[in-house]
Amino acid sequence: MVNILVIDDEPSIREFLDIFLRREGYNPTLVEDAVSGIAKLGEKTFDIVLTDLRMPRGSGMDVLRWVKDNNSSTLVLMMTAFATTENALEAMKGGAYDYIIKPFKVDELKLVIARAIKRINLENENTKLRHQLETRTARQRLIGSAPALKDVLDIVERVAPTNSTVLITGESGTGKEMVARAIHSRGLRAADPFVPINCGAIPENLIESELFGHVKGAFTGANQDKEGLLTAAETGTVFLDEIAELPMLMQVKLLRVLQEKQVRPVGANHDTQIHCRFLAATNRDLEEEVKEGRFREDLFFRLNIIPIHLPPLRDRKQDIPLLAESFLVKYCEEQNRNMHGIHDEAMAQLVAWHWPGNVRELENTVERAVTLGQGTALSLKDLPQRVRDVERSNSFSANFEVQEIPEQGIPMEDWLEAYESHLLTLALEKTNGKKKEAAKLLGLSFRSFRYRVAKLGIQNGLDDET
């Protein structure tokens, strides 16, 4: 519904505009002078102000100035009874969107308003596009503020522009592939192919030919020459995922490839130069695999030049709210849903759960909640039973009491913000969402309360007026 504020001292004009605008399907508010007009603008957001230029108390220019000073996106349309272009021109110079000269015909008015609305829609469309663009880049961004993850991001930045081999370790779903892609996309090879190879998924007898290629007739079924993935990757990045699954014989061959940067296609009698960079990942403890004799020590050393370890999500719980919120935005957009945030109790359960499937499990949980949830925010009942039932001994609110600063330190700003958010939410809950009362409970002015609520993104779908 388009909200239009009409400011005019002449009762007959107000009456006419009221009837006309309603009939056109708009939502008009009518006041008789600039002072009350400005007061209304301060209370509520209007899409359009249709104001007379000359009035007894204040002028249309005062209204225009207020709109501009307050950085409001409201479009100002001037009505002027003086058929002199100077007045209108002055208003346009001051930032009015358009003007109309009184007395006007209904058709003229229709046209001016239609133009303004077209402009508003265009602007909204732009904002939406910009938002989509931002979330799309955010989607590929590694999220995390925990010290452990900050270290990871730091190494990623530093190794990205080099050719070093990186070994990424961590439990399933901790983001190993995401880190590999981040290294690739921030490096000099970003424009070249990123070739992920799941070493555990290729049948043992085919691995060599998949990686190195083969020549026609090398084995039964090799009806023609085939290029291997390592050559196909050209100057890009080869990501050897699940590297611990590589059979012993292939480990030997891979070591040679890493050292010599040459491959020999199956059945060929000459080597081919390769130019790719290697990244590898595993969710196993490779050192343990070496000890057990399942992984070659020399290959381990060759791969482990720069190790990156991704800690499990349960060891960096402060990243959970950040990740959950970003997945909420991602899936709301993808599924065209409109959820404003995550209720506090739901967030507390998300933080309390130990996430054996790590970030992937969290992402799937939020996706499911967005798909099945009915409300305007993600709430407790949208979470799977196992997450809902977990004992909150280690929960968010209990966490606020710090007895001792842990080894790795704590991000104080984040903690204070989280605590502030916690208090604001509790106050809102107590007053059933009435902001003025909640502000009083916390000894804050309404303005300050409203500012904090907006800053911390606490949204309960509440009316701003109460």
Ligand SMILES: Nc1ncnc2c1ncn2[C@@H]1O[C@H](COP(=O)(O)OP(=O)(O)OP(=O)(O)O)[C@@H](O)[C@H]1O
């Ligand atoms: N720090 C992060 N920020 C945002 N999303 C993340 C982050 N870490 C992981 N994810 C998301 O979690 C999911 C799992 O990540 P990824 O596939 O990289 O994990 P993995 O360690 O390779 O898992 P597996 O060992 O099971 O292959 C992906 O959808 C990824 O987008």
Ligand SMILES: [Mg+2]
């Ligand atoms: Mg993976």
